[in-house]
Each structure stands twice: as C-alpha cells, then as structure tokens.
Amino acid sequence: MKPSSFSFLLAPLLFFSPSPAAQTTHYVDNLADCAGLVPCHATIGDAVSAAVPCDSIVVFPGLYREAVVIPQDKNNLKLRGRNKALMPVVAADPNAAEPHNNGFTLMAFGVQVRDFVIEAPNGHGVQANGPGGHFNVIQGNTIHARRGITLGPCNASVVKDNWVLDGGINLGIHMITRCLIEGNVAEGIGGGGFPTMENVIRRNRVRGGIGLGGESVYDNVVEWNQVEGGIVLLGDGMDGNIIRRNVVRGGGIRLQFSGHASCCEPIGINTIEANMVSGSPADGIVINAAGGATLVRKNTSVDNAGCDINDTARSDRPQNNWTDNRFETSCGAARN
DSSP, rough: OOOOOOGGGGGGGGOOOOOOOOOOOEEOOOSSSSOSSSSEESHHHHHHHHHTTTTTEEOOOSOOOOEEEEOOOTTTTEEEEOOOGGOOEEEETHHHHHTTSSSSOOOOSSSSESSSSEEEEOOOOOEGGGGBBBOOEEEOOEESSOEEEEHHHHHHHHHHHHHHSSSEOOOOOOEEESEEEEEEEEEEEEEESSSSSSOOESSSSEEEEEEESSEEEEEEEESSSSSOOOOOEEEEEEEEEEEOEEESSSSSSEEEEEEEGGGGGGGOOOEEEEEEEOOOOOOEEEESSSSOOOOSOOEEEEEEESOOOOOOTTSSSSOOOHHHEEEOEEEEEOOO
16 A cells, blocks of 8 residues: 655655754865955865854865765755856765765765765765755765765755766665755666655666665656666555656666566556657566556657567456557557
C-alpha cells in the first residue's frame, strides 16, 4: 500500500527549511584584506568556526587548499563564491583521510554551497552526512572529484546547475524524499531510498544513466533530461511515477519490481510519456512486472538491440495501457 505523504503539488514549498534571516556576513580572502569588508578571514574553515547558524560566508577568488567541514551546530550557513565569473577553488588534500579529503562535508542541515570550483581527487566534492542531508542547496559548482556529490539521506534538498565532472550525483541508500535535481551535467544520477518519494529529476545532461530504487518508489518525476545509459526505476513498491520528455541514447527506460517480486506482483499506476529512446543494448522501453496499470503513450523507441517496447504482464493480471507509441518491434503484452 502506498504510504501517506504530502501532495506532490506542495513539494516545492518543502525544499527549504524555515530559518531566521542571516545574522552576519563573513568574508574570506587569502590574498588580500577582503576589499576592506569585515569580518575578514584567511580561510573558509576560520570563517565557519566564527560563524553562528544562519550566517553567510562570502569567499573571494583564490585557491583555498582546505577541506571545509560544516559541523552539526552550524545549521543554515550559506557559503558562496563572491564572483561567479571567478569562482574560488577549494582543493582538498588527496592524501588525507575522510572527511579531510572531501571538498565540503555537511553535517548540519540547511547549508548552501554555491559557486565554487571543488577539487577532491580521492574524496567527495560535496558529502552530506546524517542531518547534513536535509534542506541543503548545492548550486552552480564545478566539481572534479572521485565521488562527485553524495547526499545520504536526501530530504528536501536542491542540487542544481552543477557541473559534476566525475563521480556523479549519489542520493544515498536511505531516505530520498522531495529533492530537486535540476540542470546538472553529471556522470550518472541515482540512489535507493527507503522510501524514494516525491523527487524531481529535471533538465539534466547525464552520462551513465538515471536510477531510482527502494522499497517505496512513489510520485517521482523524471523529465526533460538528456541521458546516455538509460533510466531505471526499480522497487518493491512503485506508483505515481512520471517519466516524460526525456531523450535517452545508448540505454532504455525500465520499470521493474526488484528481487523475486517481478514474477508475481503487478506494478502500480505510472506514466511513461513522450520520450525518445534509441541505441539500447537491450530493450528500449520495458515494464518488467506481472502486470499493472501504467500508461505508456506517445513515445518513440527505435534501433534497440532488443525489443523496442516490451511488457512482461501476465494475461491473468491487470494490463498496462500502451497507446500512440512509435516503434519497430514489440514483445510480450506491449502493443498499441
């Protein structure tokens, strides 16, 4: 049974936790005197130590060889580069132990990290732990890191307009709820939460695929993405998900019950609509479940190594609704 949750229409209102107005703006400059602005600090770490919850930290252009850790008592800090055209570089020590090989480690909630170049060749560009996975904003960064962005859990957080050159965007293996992942360039986006609910993955350019899983995969929207490697939703409970207007090359779109359940259980009411799929090494669009009530319409699926459209629904179970799709080959219960 689908668990009770807030209406998906209300989800955008939950991306930010309420907090008082910022109390103090701290400046960081390791080359000069912060253009006379005070308080002025030589390192980002010094500014974090001096800040209290809800303060802002503005960083001047420069190379900052440090690993920035936001401890649990520093909720709602806002860190950003002062000049988007000359973003400050945060370079973590590749030989240090975790978390000191990460660019940013978030252990507080409501933290914003904006407009940095982050280098962490043996760590995470941005890693959120425990409370650090809630109500965060990670936006406008360029990240060179072994593990990219890792949020665990991801709850009502925003990951937007980042260029993640390595490691992808990992939403964790715990709760993934009401997160917005939008406008990023990344080597893969995915995670498996308990539950995975009411997330939006939109307008990203992804090489390596998009994957969401878990015990309760409900009311997620995956739309307007350009994907190389496929889109997969995998779960023991799946309902209300929408996959639409994506261009998928070199992979397919798959909805599937995990484990043994695909043999016996019907999938819920989902929508796969107006996608372009081609070049998959397997099937193009496939629903791998005993049956269901998913609507699959107005998609184009061609030039795939397996079936362009495929549905494993059993004749004695509810049938998915396939309509107005463009394809060359079909298998199983998939038909217009």
